[in-house]
Amino acid sequence: MNAPAQSPAQLPVQLPESIRVFERGWLSSNNVLLVDETRAALVDTGYATHAAQTVALVRHALGTRALDLIVNTHLHSDHCGGNAQLQAAWPCETRIPARSAAVVRDWDETRLTFRATGQTCERFGFTGTLVPGERLALGGFEWEVIGAPGHDPDSVMLYAAGPRLLISADALWEHGFGVIFPELDGESGFAEQQAVLETIAKLDVRIVIPGHGAPFANVETALERAFSRLAWLRADPARNARNALKVLIVFKLLEVRTMTLATLDTMLDDAAAMRAAASQLAPRHAWRALLGELTAELAKSGALVLNGERIEAPALAA
Template sequence: MSAISLPATIRVFERGWLSSNNILFTGPGPATLVDSGYLIHAAQTLALVEHVLGERPLERLINTHLHSDHCGGNAALQARYGCRTLIPVAEADKVRAWDEAALSFQATGQQCERFGFDGTLAPGDPLEMGGMHWQVLGAPGHDPHSLIFYCPAEAILISADALWQHGFGVIFPELEGQSGFAEARATLALIDALDVRLVIPGHGAPFTDVKPALARAFSRLDFLQADPVRNAENAIKVMLKFLLLERQQFALDALPAMFAHNPVIESARRRYLDKTPAELAAWAVQSLVRAGVARRDGGQLVNHDL
């Protein structure tokens, strides 16, 4: 971060992997937060925002997409500030009805307290944040309805989970037999066509090596698309690690049932993986242990961070 030059009106709270980064615009114009982190970190999100804003209210909250690690703090921020909330237009009916089956929370086994919204954003909309003009762009792939935000004057891209410095988010639609690889490739091509000097990703530090990051992302996408089993296996490891980050430990003998009852994991297993739920759980546990990001302790799988 020390070598990255951000406009004075932008503050980035780098949150790690369980919670997405939060991007706070302090003015001119309404104080605005892009993405709110995961539910169990909502108090931390509030504290970070309050530390910067002081007595000034947060007037607007915007979500790039509605995965739980990007919108889990929405309800807490709304309760504290009564902030105007904008979400991707394609998610409006689901949020209005609070349909957790249509939203991603139930399918991924993750938490999100119910929140409302005041307006929507769609690709092509203009947006002003921090005294800068931004373009709202569609970024399907990781999530069909994800948005990214581009400021041409500053050559800054808020990329959500469409592009990280070393990859991108899981291509979830492919796990359920829907198209996702082609959309992710088109999103990367869209980013490649922009004049971008600085990317603020959904996870990880802001970065300026944009072309190398895109090359890594295209290579990663080629690798996954060549054999969709790789995408399925990666997704299952990611979802188990997310669970461990949230709970810190999990009973090993409970994992097969949890896998069997998780719609995303079960769909991926039936479609791509020649394993029973018990075999898949054992494989996932071994994969995390081998990678050094979890350990066995008696009958428990325990989180371990490198």
């Protein structure tokens, strides 16, 4: 059977030969490999349980060449979970957002996001930082580091004016953006996300390489969707909390494949981000009912399977 014809908006975009995107499904973010005569760099490294696969993808792409540099746009577990294994495979430099340096240096688990989201990340080190306004030479192009708080207060994007490319991480996807996590803790995040979207709108961007999903060229349409979604979230912050809790439930379930509602209920007490989201939606005594409601909605959408008190990830495609 022939595949259906694609509209122009759906056709794969053409990236420079020096840039390759490993488009990953959940649990991992996309990995962007940039190779030139001087070095090979990887932007973002996926989730810990996919780390061996990330190493294999990079090794296959580079052949006998070494990976010289890791760049992390931000330190959520799906963007830096492969750091440790990549560092073990190659003696590469690693650069992280400057605002995250202290917590990584001390491996402060109360301030790192991994435990707060019920996720894992093997400890890694870093050799340098990324400061908004500085420039990096990657893949034969000059990239400007742009601050991108909102989804994460420390996050950055990379913009290359020559080829008009933006590595947007979770600040802009083709159909939205990442959860606005600061708002779960009562901190400002919506205003920062608004400012980031406005910054992107002022850039001359031909192609966006997002943290999740395929690279896309319909930038104006994506921005319109993102501005609309942000306005919808700001009108009722509980929507952001509800979305966050659903995302974190599905993420954990995709990792462990099956768990009970009782286990999930216990996670709400242990994982600060999940607890904060639940607290915005219901009092503690009503969390079990809240989980029942949310998992029923997720089951209806096909994101999980309900089997009595047990919830399961959908069967993997053959």
